[in-house]
Amino acid sequence: MTKQAPPAEQINSAMPETVGAPAASSHNSVENIISRMSIMKMVLAVVLVVFLWQWFDTHLQINNMQQELARRLAEMDGNNKANQVLMTQVKESMRELSVKVGVLEAHSAEAQNQRAALESLYQDLSGSRDETVLAEVEQMLLIAGQQLQLSANVKAALIAMQQADDRLKRMDRAALNGLRKAISRDIDKLRTLPDVDVPGINFRLDNLIAEVDTLPLVQDIAHVPQEKNVIMTTPVREEGAWQRLMREIWEDMKRLVRIENMQKRELPLLSPTQTFFLRENLKLRLLSARLGLLSRDQKSFRHDLQLAQEWIVRYFDAKSTSGARAVTTLQKLRESSINIEMPDVSASLEAARNYRSSLGKGLR
Structure with missing residues (x-):
């Protein structure tokens, strides 16, 4: 509880004494002030100081928050512009990709059409493939027979028959084993011929x-007569002009006539x-x-x-x-x-023709 203030008459009566008295020291004045302050006033002062300190701290934090918010807003603005540029690039890329996807789809459709056409063509050709191979084998065997009959070329005939056997081997059909055996027999005949x-x-x-x-x-x-070699090999003696002249005349006279035994009938020139x-x-x-x-x-x-x-x-x-x-x-x-007596290789050719006519449909 607070104390009541003294009456005004007491204060007024006491003031003359106070004024007339000498000034008290500073220490006594402070003590008088403190003594006069009530507990409520002290609490109010403390609360005021705390409030002022909190207001200043809050104001400082608000300023910091405003600066941070402004900085972040600036960063967000920059990121927004970058995102807009990136989105523009992404849209352009998507547009280009869509065009490319359209082209690829068109190529894929065309490739599928071509594949379907090739499959149908292959199906059409696969039926006549075996007959084509048999026709080629028959033609090779025919060439081999012609080489033997016309020019007796054993090597060329052997090569043609070996190629025909290789074509039949690649077909890998059990029904063609008889034809391959016939061709092998004819090949063995050609290999046994003398070279x-x-x-x-x-x-x-x-x-x-x-x-x-x-x-x-x-x-x-x-x-050339043998006497000439004898004369050329004998050393020439020293002789006079007349002797040399007579010797040369004698040698020329001996060359006028030549006797030779040919031991055979002379042929006319x-x-x-x-x-x-x-x-x-x-x-x-x-x-x-x-x-x-x-x-x-x-x-x-x-x-x-x-x-x-x-x-x-x-x-x-x-x-x-x-x-x-x-x-x-x-x-x-x-x-x-x-x-060289050429063997007869017509058996393999006849077998190929029989297989082509009788087994053509069964091979498909």
Whole structure:
């Protein structure tokens, strides 16, 4: 409870004494003030100080919050602009992607149409594929038979039949085993044939034809008497002019007559025109021998080689290097055998035709 203030008369009566008295010290005045203050006033003062401090702190926090809010608003504004730019780019990308997706869908539809067309075409062709393979095999076997009959080319016929067997092997059909066995039997027949070196013989004939123009004729050979070699080897003695003249006249007189034993019938001299036709006829005879070789006509081949050898021995110098080599080559060629009995391979061809006609539908 608060104390009541003294009456005004007491204050007024006491003031003259106070004024007249000397000023009290500062310490006494403070104590008087404190003593005069009531407890409520002190509480009010403390509350006021606390309120002021809280108001200042709150005002400071509000300022900080305003600055932070302004900063964040600025960042949000910048992020918003960046997001708008990004959204614009995303929209453009989506537009481009939509265009590309449309193009891909169009290509996909076209590819599906092409695939459907190819599947239908493959289905159409798969039915006739086996018949096509059989037709090819039949054609290969026919070629093999023609090579054997026309040119007796065993190697080409063997290659054609092996290719036909490979085509049947890739088909892997049990129904074609009989045809493959027939082809294998004909292949074994061709492999057992003796090998004739037709290219080697042909090469030798070509060399002989090329050497015909260089073969020396018998009439072109210069026979030198043996006495000449003796005279050339004997040393020349010192002799006078008359002796040398008489010796040269005697040597010229001895060369006027030459006696020689040819031991064979003398051939008449050939003119240049006859020499030309002789060489050309020899070439034609060798070419005829080549035709006999390619047609495997052994009788004609040996006859032409025999005539060519006789012509070389009769009209050409068989003792020279080229002449002896030509005679030896012709003799070796005459001894070679080119006649080979070709086997019959029509069984495989007939089997292929039968399979094509009877098993065509069953193979599908």
